[in-house]
Amino acid sequence: MSIFSTIKEALEKQLPFVAYKKPDSPHLKGWFQQNDKLITSENFNESGFIFAPFDSNEDAILIPEEQSAYFEEQVSTYNIDLESKIQASETSSKENHIQLVEKGIAAIKNNQFKKVVLSRKEEIKQTNFDIIETFQKLLNNYPTAFVYVWFHPKVGMWLGATPETLVSIQQKSFTTMALAGTQVYDESIDVTWQPKEIEEQQFVTDYITDRLSEICTTISTSKTETIKAGNLLHLRTIINGKLKADNTSLIKTLHPTPAVCGLPLEASKKFILHNENYHRSFYTGFLGELNLNLKESNLFVNLRCMEVRNESVCIYVGGGITKDSDSLKEWQETVAKTSTMKKVL
Structure with a gap:
């Protein structure tokens, strides 16, 4: 039985599941929970597939290994074309996001924090949504990303194609990354980055290594490189290290990263929760x-x-704001980030 037919069966029975492909991997994997219990993680010591929210005060959902069936198969190339027509964003969304970014820039200049990541949600009307076809489109168009479809009848359904690793852990060794800066891919990764993007990337790298120094015996960083994710380019620095203790402290130290929240962490997170005006x-x-x-x-x-x-389908998108940010360009960056997702739909 293929993973896609197992997904259909799980949806018919309203049972939790996740199917996913790791970056550049030839394998498609799936965990299919054998009951509909809503199981949460206490401290990330359990085994299974974890789905955790932005706000660490909210519950992280676990599809537990011992209560699930596991499937794995080779990834195929799916003969599905993307439509060229892209739905435009609402004018009100543009005005609201520009105002939010300008408020963030003002807070930075007022020394409330150095960086904040501000986001928006865009709702697209969608009838007769085909989960299998959409997942296959994501697999086709994001070969270097972590591509997934996740469902729980008591929570909802999410799909995505993320270019960013939070952390990979083996025993006490780990690899994580600092990812920041965005520009549209134009047939080459030999590009010029602006001081704003370089500064933002360095903020993230410095913050992560500083936080990790308290729980690690060794830390090393790679040279910063340009990577491609879908139709976008980003700056990335790889960080490796060895832990003093277990991985619970590592996960809690890394999440949320400056790449999705800001610097300093608590001040930027407070600004996000009070000003974005929606629930991430x-x-x-x-x-x-x-x-x-x-x-x-x-x-x-x-x-x-x-x-x-x-x-409907809700698309989530955001970007890092520093003192040198331009509110209109930040809006345009979010539009670029939604374009491939809209083509997928």
Whole structure:
């Protein structure tokens, strides 16, 4: 039985599941829970697939290994074309986001924080939504991303294709990344980055290494490189290290990262919760394999994602704001980030 037919069966029975492909992997994997219980993680010590929200005060949902059936198969190329027509964003969304960004820039200049990541939600009317076809389109168009579809009858359905690893852990060794800066891909990754984007990337790298120094015995960083994710380019620095203790402290230290929240963490998070005027839910949270195969975890930040509802699909998108940000350009960056998701729909 293929993973796609198992997805259809799980939806008919209204049972929780997740199907996913890791970046550049030839394998499609799936965990299918054998009951409809809503199970949460206490401290990330459990084994299974974790789906955690942006706000760490909210529950992280677990599809537990011991209560689920596991499937794995080779990834195929799915013969599905993207439509060229893209639905435009509402004028009110543009005005609201520009005002939000300008408020964030003013707060930075007022020394409330150095950086804040501000986002928006865009709702698209969608009837006769085909979950299998949409998932296959994501698999086709984001080969270097973590691509997934996740469902729980008591929570909802999410799909995404994220370019950002939160952390990969094997025993006490780990790899994470600092990811920031965005520009549209134009046939080459040999590009010029502006001082604003370089500064934003350095903020993220410095913050992560500083936080990790308290719980690690060793830390090393790579050179910053340009990577491609869908139709966008980002700056990325790889960070490796060894832990003093277990992975619980590592996950709590890393989430949320400056790439989805800001710097300093608490001040920027408070600004987000008070000013975005919508609930992020699982957007900018994290998801992935937790404590499988002798304590191996592979967790990803939930970016480039969508939430499927009865008659609509919600796309979530944002960007990092610093003192040199331009509110109109920040709006245009969010439009670029939604374009491939809209083509998928």
